[in-house]
Amino acid sequence: MSDQFHFPFAVSANTLSKLAKLNIRNIWDLALHLPLRYEDETHITPIADAQIGIPVQIEATVIQQQIQFRPRRQLVVQVKDVSGHVLHLRFIHFYPTQQKQLAEGNVIRALGEIRHGFFGDEMVHPKIRTDIEKGLSESLTPVYPTVNGLNQPTLRRLIETALKNLPADDTLPETLLSQLQLPPLLESLHFLHSPPPQYTPRDLHEGTLPAWQRLKFDELLAQQLSMRLARQQRLNGHASALIGDGHIIQSLLANLGFELTLAQQRAFNEIKQDMAQSHPMHRLLQGDVGSGKTIVCALAAAVALEAGFQVAVMAPTEILAEQHYLKFQQWFAPLGIQIAWLSGSMRKKAKDETKALLANGTAQLAIGTHALFQEDVQFNQLGLVIVDEQHRFGVAQRLALKNKGEDVHQLMMSATPIPRTLAMSFFADLDVSVIDELPPGRTPIVTRLVNSSRRQEVEKLVRHTCAQGRQVYWVCPLIEESEVLQLQTAVDTVAQLQESLPELKIGLIHGRMKPAEKAAVMSSFVQGEIQVLVATTVIEVGVDVPNASLMVIEHAERMGLAQLHQLRGRVGRGAAASRCVLLFSEPLGDIAKARLKVIYENTDGFEIARQDLHIRGPGEFLGARQSGVPMLRFANLEEDLPLLEKARDLAPILIAQQPEVVKKHLERWLSQRAAYLGV
Ligand code: ADP
Ligand code: MG
Numbered sequence: 001m002s003d004q005f006h007f008p009f010a011v012s013a014n015t016l017s018k019l020a021k022l023n024i025r026n027i028w029d030l031a032l033h034l035p036l037r038y039e040d041e042t043h044i045t046p047i048a049d050a051q052i053g054i055p056v057q058i059e060a061t062v063i064q065q066q067i068q069f070r071p072r073r074q075l076v077v078q079v080k081d082v083s084g085h086v087l088h089l090r091f092i093h094f095y096p097t098q099q100k101q102l103a104e105g106n107v108i109r110a111l112g113e114i115r116h117g118f119f120g121d122e123m124v125h126p127k128i129r130t131d132i133e134k135g136l137s138e139s140l141t142p143v144y145p146t147v148n149g150l151n152q153p154t155l156r157r158l159i160e161t162a163l164k165n166l167p168a169d170d171t172l173p174e175t176l177l178s179q180l181q182l183p184p185l186l187e188s189l190h191f192l193h194s195p196p197p198q199y200t201p202r203d204l205h206e207g208t209l210p211a212w213q214r215l216k217f218d219e220l221l222a223q224q225l226s227m228r229l230a231r232q233q234r235l236n237g238h239a240s241a242l243i244g245d246g247h248i249i250q251s252l253l254a255n256l257g258f259e260l261t262l263a264q265q266r267a268f269n270e271i272k273q274d275m276a277q278s279h280p281m282h283r284l285l286q287g288d289v290g291s292g293k294t295i296v297c298a299l300a301a302a303v304a305l306e307a308g309f310q311v312a313v314m315a316p317t318e319i320l321a322e323q324h325y326l327k328f329q330q331w332f333a334p335l336g337i338q339i340a341w342l343s344g345s346m347r348k349k350a351k352d353e354t355k356a357l358l359a360n361g362t363a364q365l366a367i368g369t370h371a372l373f374q375e376d377v378q379f380n381q382l383g384l385v386i387v388d389e390q391h392r393f394g395v396a397q398r399l400a401l402k403n404k405g406e407d408v409h410q411l412m413m414s415a416t417p418i419p420r421t422l423a424m425s426f427f428a429d430l431d432v433s434v435i436d437e438l439p440p441g442r443t444p445i446v447t448r449l450v451n452s453s454r455r456q457e458v459e460k461l462v463r464h465t466c467a468q469g470r471q472v473y474w475v476c477p478l479i480e481e482s483e484v485l486q487l488q489t490a491v492d493t494v495a496q497l498q499e500s501l502p503e504l505k506i507g508l509i510h511g512r513m514k515p516a517e518k519a520a521v522m523s524s525f526v527q528g529e530i531q532v533l534v535a536t537t538v539i540e541v542g543v544d545v546p547n548a549s550l551m552v553i554e555h556a557e558r559m560g561l562a563q564l565h566q567l568r569g570r571v572g573r574g575a576a577a578s579r580c581v582l583l584f585s586e587p588l589g590d591i592a593k594a595r596l597k598v599i600y601e602n603t604d605g606f607e608i609a610r611q612d613l614h615i616r617g618p619g620e621f622l623g624a625r626q627s628g629v630p631m632l633r634f635a636n637l638e639e640d641l642p643l644l645e646k647a648r649d650l651a652p653i654l655i656a657q658q659p660e661v662v663k664k665h666l667e668r669w670l671s672q673r674a675a676y677l678g679v
Contacts, residue, residue: 008165011158018150019158028668030162031189033155034215034634035142038201039111039127042137047085047121050114055201057111059132060087062104077102079110087114088122101130108132139194140201159193171218171665173658180217180646181210188214207639216635217643220425222669223632224651225662227428231282232655234429239280239407242383244306251335252302256295258439263287264296267433271300271411274431275384281409284427287435288605289415289569290442294324294544296435297386298331300411305337305364309383313367316389318343318515319522323544324388325367332365342368342377345515387412415569416562417606419613421637424648445572445580447600449556452585458552459500461581462532466504470549471525472532473570477555486536487512493554494534505529510536546574556582556599557592561612564599591615614638 006026011019024030045056060079063086068076075091075098089110091098102108112126144155163186170177170184177184183191188211195204203209207216253260260268267285274281287293301311313328315321325341332339340354340363351371357363361380366372385408418427450458462472474497476490487510494508507530509521524530526545533548551571556564564582572578584596598611637644654662 007162009161015150015154015158018147021147022145022150027162027165030159031166031193032215032633033144033159034192035204036145037143038140038195038204039143040201041109041111041129041141042139042197044109044136046083047081047087047114048083052115053113055111055113057109058087059107059109062102062106062108065099065102065104075099075102079108086120088117088120089126089128090117090122090124092125098128101128106130139197140199140204142193163190163193171661171668173661176650180650182214182217183210185214185218187211207636212634213643216640217647218665218669219632220635220640220644220647221650221654222666223425224428224647225655225666226670227425228651228655229662229666231429234282235279237279237407239278239409240307240309240383241278242275242304242307242309242409244303246306248302248306248332248335248337249299252298252331255331255334260295261292261435261437261439263435263437264292267435268296268299270431270433271296272303275300275303275409280407281411281431282429283410283431283433284412284414284418285433285435286414286417288417288438289566290438290573291415291435292439293413293415293435294327297388297411297413298328301328301332301365301384301386304384304409305332307383309381310358310361310363310379311365311384311386312372312379312382313365313386314370314372314388315367316369318345318369319509319518320388321367321369322515322519322522328365328367337365338363339365339367342366342371343515344369344371346371382408384409384411386410389414415566415605417609419606419610421641421644422613424644425632425637428648441575442572443575443577444603445568445578447568447580447582447603449582449584449596449600452554452583455583456500458581458583459497461579462497462550462552463501463504465550465579466501466531469547470576471528471530471545471547472550472552473548473567474532474534475551475553475567476534476536477558486510490534490536497532497534501532504531506532506534508534544573545570547576549574549576549578551578551580552583553581554583555585557584557588557596559595561595561598561608561615564595565605565608568599569605 007030008027019025019030022033024033040055041057043057044059047058047060050056050058058079058081060081062077063080064078066076068074072092075094077089077091078086079089080086087110089102109129109132110123110126111129112123114121114123116122142156143152144159146152146155166186166189168186170186172182172185174184191209191211192204192215206212267287271281271283271285274283285293285296297313301313304311313321313324315324321343325339328339338357340357342351342354342358346354354363354366355377358366359378359380366379371377387410412430418432423432462474465472474493476486476493490508490510494506497504498506507521507524509518509525513521521530521533525533525548528547548571551568553559553564553567559567568580571580582596582599584592588596594615595612598608598615602608602611635643654665
């Protein structure tokens with residue numbers, strides 16, 4: 001990413017450094033630095049007419065100034081305006097300069113909200129002006145997001161100058177704009193930076209104003225264009241077409257012990273078709289927790305193996321990678337296929353041996369964590385990369401993967417459903433196969449919300465479940481501030497449970513354990529030697545133990561919806577009726593309440609994801625995408641769906657018919673971010 005500054009006018013080094021903190025590096029960045037809000041200094045409101053809670057500007061004479069010491073030191077100033085009404089201005093922090101400004105007898109303007117205070121009507125920390133001879137502002141005063149050391153007037157001046165220096169041409173042709181009923185870009189920017197006097201601050205926050213619509217549309221269009229171009233580039237690239245003869249697949253299916261669901265078959269067929277192409281596949285296999293994604297990617301792996309290519313399977317955590325390793329061993333080892341394991345925590349000697357096997361092609365399948373994509377790992381003939389829970393990988397890892405596999409087919413898996421608007425925008429470059437059906441014979445999970453004061457009842461339920469030969473997960477609270485504290489809590493939980501349930505075998509698994517220790521605990525749980533598995537959230541994804549039928553989650557109110565849904569999905573995998581108990585502690589915030597309600601009322605991952613998007617915005621879904629794809633500053637996917645649809649429809653037409661428009665538009669909107677495009 002370029003750190004170059006481009007301003008066609010002088011800006012001091014100090015200001016430049018402040019601007020950099022705001023990600024402002026050129027005049028376009030300045031012009032697109034839009035006000036956070038507006039202040040109305042265009043008229044004076046008599047104190048008598050001011051409504052409570054709405055910002056107003058008053059003009060009045062200071063009649064008394066005093067410093068009060070109770071309840072704490074503060075400056076209190078009484079002012080009186082021509083309507084004869086008195087108002088108190090109260091400053092908890094103040095400077096000698098302010099005392100001077102507010103000397104008795106001075107005429108001042110104060111901008112703020114009036115409220116009923118203990119001693120009468122007051123304004124707390126109003127904005128004060130003494131330059132009243134200047135007259136009133138002609139338009140609303142923009143208030144910009146800023147950083148320490150860069151004040152509003154300076155920023156305002158810089159932006160004004162930038163607006164004057166912007167090239168006059170629009171990126172979008174006039175005919176197009178009139179079809180879309182959108183105003184020119186410059187006009188829109190001028191409008192938002194210095195709105196005409198007839199608009200109130202409230203009007204300007206309406207996203208439906210044409211000026212806003214224009215900015216949002218431009219942004220969405222840039223996103224659509226760049227995604228389409230990235231896709232085109234991929235389709236023009238080369239990868240080996242992978243076509244198998246079916247012999248591995250036949251044996252695999254014959255030994256499986258179950259039939260594929262129709263949804264699994266459909267997804268597999270889509271993947272198979274992609275892999276038979278001579279350009280790289282870039283497909284997301286999406287299916288709710290427990291929908292059976294693993295076997296589908298094993299089948300995809302089988303196609304590549306049949307075609308004589310190597311396959312790499314990468315998972316975000318060692319536990320998850322190990323689960324895949326065990327499954328793939330079970331499925332492929334009997335067919336004489338050699339599988340290599342690679343993770344960051346392996347000893348150098350073992351790693352070197354594995355690397356040699358991958359480099360000379362002896363190992364046909366490689367399974368592991370992102371260690372698989374370190375620079376020194378060479379494959380003999382890599383044909384397919386499978387990435388589980390792709391959204392949990394960071395940008396650097398995605399880049400490494402991309403460099404390793406420009407020309408290989410990529411299959412990504414995710415249990416986090418992508419809501420439609422995100423699929424249309426941030427994920428528009430991916431092809432998606434959806435497994436929208438669970439394997440037969442599952443009974444729905446019953447979810448209970450239980451106040452943590454009733455923990456004993458939950459312990460009884462644990463006892464009851466284990467007495468029936470079933471197993472239990474007990475998830476300890478997430479403690480974001482400290483991993484050590486989190487571990488401590490987990491250890492305490494084990495002790496506490498062991499005391500109340502002495503007859504049960506209780507195990508512990510947490511993120512600080514060595515991979516071998518984790519594997520040992522996991523395997524005891526799989527074997528049924530451990531009845532209750534106490535875990536920090538390491539079991540979040542992928543763990544598959546069908547005999548577990550009770551999931552207890554402590555402090556569920558601290559967790560995100562996607563995480564809760566994933567955790568809950570660890571049970572309900574066998575035929576037994578399963579339960580999920582969400583322990584919560586009061587008081588609950590609004591968001592926590594909303595989340596618990598959603599998870600209680602819904603079992604469909606898609607609906608949960610949709611509501612999550614509504615509660616929190618798209619951050620969670622994007623994960624690694626965040627840096628890879630142009631982010632949206634102005635558009636809001638939910639509100640602006642109509643604009644998004646327009647941008648999506650227009651993008652291919654522009655690419656086909658007006659490449660020069662595409663180029664100009666992207667340059668203007670993505671100049672800084674181009675390096676990361678398409679990662
Ligand atoms: P996820 O999509 O969450 O990764 P898994 O692939 O782990 O799900 O599958 C969940 C469980 O369902 C596994 O125990 C798997 O063996 C089983 N399973 C997968 N497909 C089927 C099917 N078609 N019929 C019955 N069981 C299946
Ligand atoms: Mg899985």
